[in-house]
Amino acid sequence: MKGRQAFLPSHNGSDRIGYEWKGQEWIGKEWIGLERKGVDRIGFERKGAVFYARKNNHRGNFGRVRRGARGRGNKGGERKGDFMNLEEWLAKGKPLDSVVNADCLLGMKEMADCSVDLIFTSPPYGVGKDYGSEIIDDVPNAIKLILNMAEESERILVDGGKLLINVPHGIFRNPYFPFEGKIETEIYERKKLNYRGKILWFKGYLAGKTVWGSWKSPRDPVLRDYSESILVFCKGKTKQSNGRESDLTSEDFLEFTKTIWRISPETNQIHPAQFPIDLPYTAIKLYTFIGDLICDPFLGSGTTAVAAKILNRRFLGFEISQDYCAITEKRIRALPERLDKFVK
DSSP: OOSSOOOOOOSSSBOTTSEEEETTEEEEOOOTTOOBTTBOOOEEEEETTEEEEEOOSOOOOOOOOOBOOSSOOSTTOOOOSSOEEHHHHHHTTOOSSEEEESOHHHHHHTSOTTOEEEEEEOOOOSSSEEOSSSEEOOHHHHHHHHHHHHHHHHHHEEEEEEEEEEEOSOBOSSSOBOHHHHHHHHHHHHTSSEEEEEEEEEOOOOTTOOOOBSTTOTTSBOOOOOEEEEEEEESSSOOOOTTOOOOOOHHHHHHHTSSEEEOOOOOSOSSSSOOOTHHHHHHHHHHOOTTOEEEESSBTTOHHHHHHHHTTOEEEEEESOHHHHHHHHHHHHTSOTTGGGTOO
């Protein structure tokens, strides 16, 4: 195995995440959503049925930026992109494929009942990270925000629609707070969404994890986190296809339905907490049909929107930071115009 950890081979010579089979091992390739060694990739080239990134002279950054906090944005500042604020979005008739600079709860309240097929998001945890608008340092309010988001999600999801929330197992060290368990239990006990289990996102054994506690001593060793969870909730029971087409292959299905997703984390951070494009890409393929609507209430730099666009789905995202709204717009504009011809 070379490059990043191989993930989701399609057994036909190349996979959709950017690997190529060479003899008895998978070799990492340049792929959509990753900037390596300071070389930025806005152009793309076709490799079989999939677009892969190619080097060019543009400047940019295509790492995934997590979330977007619930803050006040760029107060008094001039707008930094072509995205819309909430009032503009409403005035234009709430168009899809939009990046909306707004508090997610305000935005979601304006969405129609039973209109969204999948909500994939990773919310702020309230542990003092700077999300671009203000530092969120309030765990109880972060939990309240997530629970309110889940309640709105139940209303706007179609029957059989899914809510996927990426959360850490726990936060802090002494004492350890079971963040995942708190969110999991609270949503489950409200009985508005059916709990369908969890996916373990295994990131690999990363270099630089140096929080040891009592080094080489049984006195007080500290457990090191190499994974996070994706909690899966469903509105109702079964999603109807209504004649829509799925692009999920048998190989995809066998891999994606495993409860462990082995996906290396994003290393080119332009936000304090990033996830790689592989994560929403996999979730969108597994849980939606072509043309379905994907929503990310904490859009960050727009990785969920980019994955939706690549997979020929509609998207809608809310993000409080103008800076990250502008980054999302830039990433989306950089995609090839006719991805739908090649991404199946």
